[in-house]
Amino acid sequence: MAVLFRWLLRLATAAVVLSVLGIGVAYYLASRSLPDYDKTLSVSGAAAEVEIVRDNSGVPHILAESDADAFFGLGYAHAQDRLWQMIVLRRTAQGRLSEIFGERTVRTDTLLRRLDLYALARQSVQAQDARTTDALRAYAAGVNARITEINTESLGRGAPELFLFDAPMAPWQPADSIALIKLMALQLSAHMSEEVLRARTSWLLDDPDRLADILPDMPGSGVAALPSYASLLPAPLQRHAALPGKEMPRFLAAVPERGLAGASNVWAAAASRSAGGGTLMANDPHLGFTAPSIWYLARLQLQSGGVIGGSIPGIPAIMVGRSENLAWGITSAYMDDQDLHFEEVNPENPEEVRSPEGYVPFRTRKSIIEIKDAAPITITLRWTENGPVLPGSQFNLEDVTPEGHVMSLSWTALSGEDTSASAAVGLMMAQSVEEAIEVSRLYVAPAQNLTLIDDEMVAMKMVGAMPRRDPAHQSRGRLPSPGWLEQNRWQGVMPYSANPEFLAPEGGIVGNTNNKVIDRPFPNHVSFDWGDSQRVQRWQGLMQGRKVHTRDSFIEAQLDTVSPAARTLLPLIGRDLWFTGEAAEEGTPERRRQRALDLLADWNGEMSEHLPEPLIYAAWLRALQDRLIRDELGPLAEDFDHVEPLFIERVFRNVNGAGVWCDVIRSAEVETCSDIARLALDDALLWIAEHHGSALESLRWGDAHAAVHEHPVLGEVPLLRYFVNIRQSTSGGDHTLMRGRTSGKDPAPxxxxxxxxxxxxxxxxxxxSSVFINATGQSGHPLSRHYDDLGQLWRRGEYIPMSLDIDLARAASVGITRLVPK
Incomplete structure (x- = not known):
């Protein structure tokens, strides 16, 4: 027995020693890729010395004698801190993820190959103006200088992830940066998914008023009646709409889920509305959370002056920020820049598709997808005159595609002459609002609301190509339509002057929360679907509540957590429940309901992470909407996983008979809206008790509303996820200015x-005195102190200085990198 014990002890000791050695070796290899910010390096590609001063927050201040060398320095800095992120983004745009991640990314690769974004990006290189071409080439040279340094000095492959996912690092090309802009356009475009959902929902709701309830138009005039989807089809379509939608895999998904296709806030005040006598702007673009953040803070010294703000690794531009004379911010414009068409395949020849002139051949090309640990697959890319053909397995297209047809996509980003990169580079060098608006006519996609200030003027201009549609378009772009009919096809794009524009408004303030910005009749309408009907109400009140604003009042608005939806909806849904319950014993559902109602009655709608009321409200509204729509939509109700305040308001105000949603079709009784509200509150309290405990006063919204910045690759790996994911308790919600969009998915909705x-x-x-922040940190390396050092500041609503004074950066620098030409 003693011998056995000694051997077990020896084996256990050996295992511990080997584990420690393994961890040590892994740490050593991973730490080799930590960038050294304090060094001098001889490089190829720079014409003169480039100096990169990193301040205490890891923000690079890049000084160079020419613009080309400044972009070279930005490329080098991006590759130092975010090389793995850049590699994954490039592979996503190329449709080459499966080469390193295997079969689970095949669907994503297939979609990107069919869209052909990378081929279009390569074509678009030739469309750029001279200064942008120089910037793209110099930036690529800077990235490649870092890759060369990694290879020659054995710097841990450049990122820890590259030890786990072995892949060659191909040199960076100018087309790669343009492809990333197109990838961002894909992640910010949602109209295709809205068309499919509207078509699927219309199968179940024959009454157009009921369809307008659950998929409401933004308040305002101008929307006429649409045809039913069935009337557009050449033959009856088997109805699959009772089934819930099939989602894209979450792992490295290139297309966000519904409601997550981009948002943002921006507002600006003229000098007349500023206490300090200078123009003001606040901007916070919204995207899905990742670790590291998609944003990277940087400062460039160009010949036109200093530029500082948020960049996206892989793209040689400050996408949001300011220069010495100009500041610019962006929000998603929600322009309807996508249309789906069902295309009739020739029954006599499957290689042909119907056009206005008769059957014509598809444009086709073979594409091979290499897959790690599996045989490669070959797909045939097909294009019609309207755009690429998408497989029925994507976006639930098979549910709305007639037999003998395929579905194609028209989209402004599918251009081989995309000059959006030239617009981004030109914007950094613009010296006035007028100059910035002029250069921004080069934007193609994604469509954005560009808000601008200079020393004197404030303005907002929608930028991006706006499709020109025939006034006789059958579905007005809201439903898939027959692609062979001339009136359903795009007729080019509208002139830039047709894009909405607001220059020097009389009130001195402009802004956007993804709300409806203009009300024009079709086809000049811009869009029927907008991203916000609630936050804008709070914003208007905060802006008009003060005669003049300051930097601090703009920060206060940016961090505001009061939900106008809660303030509007609670009095409606609880009007027959407040203070009307009879005395009930402790522990009964009636007593829990009374306690919840008492809490909500005294609540001001603030979605604070420390309060219980936001969780009770959110759970109640979620349960309420599900009860209202479940019997009409069945499993399709799963696709409506976020509360639509306009729908709830229409129902409880009985707008156009919307109160009918409260009656359960399959029950003998006629339920009232108060009945459903009471039942939904009981549902919510039961759910809360199961997931967060029954002590209502002890609940914290922040426990349920934690922001999880997940590493896109390692975030689901056991043990590693605790080191690479960043989790933070947060305030806000779906409808607050400090927007924190919820997942809507169980088990953490x-x-x-x-x-x-x-x-x-x-x-x-x-x-x-300007300030900025990103949500995680500057570095993409989990071992770097800059991986998450800005995250806690961001969570607390704090900022770091945004100064162009290089002496301030030097005084608190953590290192100075000098890139010296060979």
């Missing part, structure tokens, strides 16, 4: 998954 990865506030009364 209120997890914060989408919000402001970047915040910036710019004050031209004192430009160097």
């Amino acid at each position: 209120f997890q914060n998954v989408h919000g402001a990865g970047y915040r910036g506030v710019y004050d031209f009364a004192d430009p160097d």
